[in-house]
Amino acid sequence: MRSHTVFIALLCHALFSHVLAAGTIRSIFLFKDVLKSNTTALQTSGFNTLIIFGVGVLPNGDIMYYSNTPGSKDVLVASGGSYVGGDALATKVRTFKTGINTTVTRLEISMNAQNIRALMASPGPGATTPLYRNFAALKTAWTLDAVNNDDESVYDTASTVSFARMLGAIGYRYTIAPYTVPSFWAGVVAGANRDLKDLLLDKVYLQCYDGGAGNVPATWRASLGMAVVPVLWVINDSKPVYGQSPAQAREQFAQWSREGGGMAGGGYWNDYDIEKMGSSYEEYGYVLQDVFR
Ligand SMILES: *[C@@H]1O[C@H](CO)[C@@H](O)[C@H](O)[C@H]1NC(C)=O
Ligand SMILES: *[C@@H]1O[C@H](CO)[C@@H](O)[C@H](O)[C@H]1NC(C)=O
Ligand SMILES: CC(=O)N[C@H]1CO[C@H](CO)[C@@H](O)[C@@H]1O
Numbered sequence: 001m002r003s004h005t006v007f008i009a010l011l012c013h014a015l016f017s018h019v020l021a022a023g024t025i026r027s028i029f030l031f032k033d034v035l036k037s038n039t040t041a042l043q044t045s046g047f048n049t050l051i052i053f054g055v056g057v058l059p060n061g062d063i064m065y066y067s068n069t070p071g072s073k074d075v076l077v078a079s080g081g082s083y084v085g086g087d088a089l090a091t092k093v094r095t096f097k098t099g100i101n102t103t104v105t106r107l108e109i110s111m112n113a114q115n116i117r118a119l120m121a122s123p124g125p126g127a128t129t130p131l132y133r134n135f136a137a138l139k140t141a142w143t144l145d146a147v148n149n150d151d152e153s154v155y156d157t158a159s160t161v162s163f164a165r166m167l168g169a170i171g172y173r174y175t176i177a178p179y180t181v182p183s184f185w186a187g188v189v190a191g192a193n194r195d196l197k198d199l200l201l202d203k204v205y206l207q208c209y210d211g212g213a214g215n216v217p218a219t220w221r222a223s224l225g226m227a228v229v230p231v232l233w234v235i236n237d238s239k240p241v242y243g244q245s246p247a248q249a250r251e252q253f254a255q256w257s258r259e260g261g262g263m264a265g266g267g268y269w270n271d272y273d274i275e276k277m278g279s280s281y282e283e284y285g286y287v288l289q290d291v292f293r
Helices: 002-023 039-044 087-098 116-121 130-142 157-170 182-193 217-224 246-258 271-276 281-291
Strands: 025-030 049-057 063-065 075-079 106-111 146-149 173-176 201-207 229-233 265-269
Touching: 025 201, 025 229, 025 271, 025 281, 039 087, 039 281, 049 265, 063 130, 075 130, 087 106, 087 130, 106 130, 116 157, 130 157, 146 157, 146 201, 157 173, 157 182, 173 182, 182 201, 182 217, 201 217, 229 246, 246 265, 246 281, 265 281, 271 281
Parallel strands: 025 049, 025 265, 049 106, 106 146, 146 173, 173 201, 201 229, 229 265
Antiparallel strands: 049 063, 063 075
C-alpha cells in the first residue's frame, strides 16, 4: 500500500513536471540559414522552441525564406498552394523535431507584416486564397507549429487579427515578437484570442535588447494580460553593448524574476552570433534549462 502510494506520487510528480515543462518556453531565433547552422547543437542544447527567421509574403501571396547568411540566397518556399522550397530544406527543418536526442518540440517561422494588409483586403483570408493555401502547404512541409509576427513598421490591428485568425483556421498557433507599442500588441492579443479558450496567440517573445533594451516582462504582462518570454541578444560584434554572456543572461532573468516575474520562459536572439563569436550553445541552453524548468 505504502509503496503503491509512493509510486502514484512519483507518477503524479512525473506527469506534473512534464506538464510544467511543456508550457515553458526555452527558445532561440534562427538567424543563420538552417542549411548552414549547427543542427546537432540546436537539437541537443536544451532548447524546446526554434523560431526560424525570417519569412516574408510577396504581393501575390507567395512565401519567401530570406537568407541572412553570407553566401546564401533567398528561397521561394511556397507558391500556387504548393511547397516549392526543395527536399533538402524541408528535411533539414523537419529534423529539428525528429532527430535523435532532440529536445525541440515546437517550430515557428518569424515574419514581418509586408503585404498582409493588402492581401487581407483582397482577396481576403478565405481557404481558397493563394496565401491560405501557401501557408497550409508550408506548415505540412516543415511540420510547423506557429507563425511569429515580428512587425516593426506596419502596425495595422484589423489586418493583423484577420491574418492571425486565418492561420488559426489552418492549424497554426500565432505568436508575436514586440519591442515597442504595447497598445497595438494588446489589441492584437485581444482580437486574435477573442472567444477562444484554447488560445490562438499563445506566446509573446519580448525583445529585451536594442530598441527594446528597457523592456521589463512584468510591465508587458500587465499591458497584454499574459506572461511573456523575454528574449536577450547573445554576445555579438554588431552591437556589442546589447550582447549578453550566459552568466549575464542568467543574472538578467533572475533580476526580472525579482521585479515581478511575468515570464513564460526565456530565449535568445540568435544562433548566427553564437557560431560567429565561437560561443557555446550548451552554456546558453543550460541557463534556460536551469532558470525555466
Ligand atoms: C556542432 O555542435 C556539436 C554539439 O555542440 C559539436 O560537438 C560540433 O563540434 C559542432 N560542429 C561544428 C561544425 O561546429
Ligand atoms: C543520444 O544520447 C545518448 C545518451 O546521452 C548518447 O549515448 C548517444 O550517443 C546519443 N546519440 C546521438 C546520435 O547523439
Ligand atoms: C543578428 C545580427 O544582426 N547579427 C550581426 C552581428 O554582427 C555581425 C558583424 O557586424 C553582423 O554581420 C551580423 O548580421
